[in-house]
Each structure stands twice: as C-alpha cells, then as structure tokens.
Amino acid sequence: QVQLVESGGGLVQAGDSLTLSCAASGRTFGRYHMGWFRQAPGKEQGFVATITNGGLTYYEDTMKGRFTISRDDAKNTAYLQMNSLKPEDTAVYYCAASTYIDIPKRSNQFTYWGQGTQVTVSS
Numbered sequence: 001q002v003q004l005v006e007s008g009g010g011l012v013q014a015g016d017s018l019t020l021s022c023a024a025s026g027r028t029f030g031r032y033h034m035g036w037f038r039q040a041p042g043k044e045q046g047f048v049a050t051i052t053n054g055g056l057t058y059y060e061d062t063m064k065g066r067f068t069i070s071r072d073d074a075k076n077t078a079y080l081q082m083n084s085l086k087p088e089d090t091a092v093y094y095c096a097a098s099t100y101i102d103i104p105k106r107s108n109q110f111t112y113w114g115q116g117t118q119v120t121v122s123s
Contacts, residue, residue: 001112002024002025002026002028002029002032002097002111002112003025003026003112004022004023004024004025004095004097004112004113004114005022005023005024006021006093006094006095006114006116007020007021007022007117008020008021008117009117009118010118010119010120011120011122012085012119012120012121012122013085013121013122014085014086014122014123015084016085016121017081017082017083017085018082018119019080019082020036020079020080020081020082020093020119021077021079022036022078022080022095022114023075023076024076024078025076026076029076030053030073031053031099032053032097032098032099032112033050033051033052033097033098033099033100033104034050034051034069034071034095034097034098035047035048035049035050035051035095035096035098035105036048036049036080036093036094036095036096037093037095037096037107038091038092038093038094039091039092039094039116040088040090040091041091045094045107047060047105047107048060048063048067048069048080049063049067049080050069050104051070051071058105066082066083066084066085067081067082067083068080068081068083069081078095080093080095082119085121086121087121087122088121089119089121091118091119092116092117092119093118093119094113094114094115094116095113095114096110096111096112097111097112098110098111098112
C-alpha cells in the first residue's frame with residue numbers, strides 16, 4: 001500500500017510558477033506510475049499528467065508546454081512544475097499512484113490517491 005501526501009499549493013498570481021510535490025510512503029515507489037489530476041470548483045476531476053515507472057511522460061493537451069511532471073525515486077517523490085499559471089488553473093490538485101498494465105491516464109486506472117492541495121491563481 002502507498003500513502004501519498006501532496007504539498008506546494010497556494011495562492012499565486014497569473015503568470016507565476018508553482019511546483020507541487022507528492023511524497024509517497026513505502027519502499028516500492030519506483031514500481032508505480034504517478035499521475036496528477038485536478039478538480040476545479042463545480043467541475044469534474046480532470047487528468048493533468050502521468051509519468052511512468054520508466055520515466056515516460058504524458059500530458060493532457062492543454063497542459064503541454066506549461067506543466068512538467070517528474071519524479072525522484074530516491075526521494076519517493078513526484079513533482080508537477082506549473083509555469084505561466086492562469087486563473088483557470090485554479091483547482092485542487094491530486095497525485096495518484098498506479099500499477100496499471102498500460103500507461104494510466106484515467107482516474108479509474110489509479111489505485112492510490114493523496115488528499116489534494118489547493119492551487120489558486122488570481123488575475
């Protein structure tokens with residue numbers, strides 16, 4: 001079992017950058033694909049990015065070029081670097097871990113979830 005704890009959220013201005021962290025418990029972090037999702041007020045949860053256990057990365061189309069997902073297996077931590085933030089990026093951001101046989105991009109393909117961290121972007 002994996003426990004995930006996100007951190008790094010906060011209130012920023014449009015155009016700013018922010019890096020979220022997802023710290024995982026356990027000694028098997030390197031086996032998991034890691035993903036980030038977000039949920040804005042009144043909207044469904046949406047996919048942001050995935051990094052596989054081999055380091056391959058995938059992004060929701062609108063995130064490409066602004067967001068970067070990465071991982072440090074030695075630190076049991078995944079990251080989401082967000083640049084050029086916009087007010088529409090305001091959401092609760094969740095990290096998740098997956099053992100899905102293929103590259104996970106849907107929430108039901110992830111098994112473990114963090115509690116989320118709030119990101120608010122003011123205009």
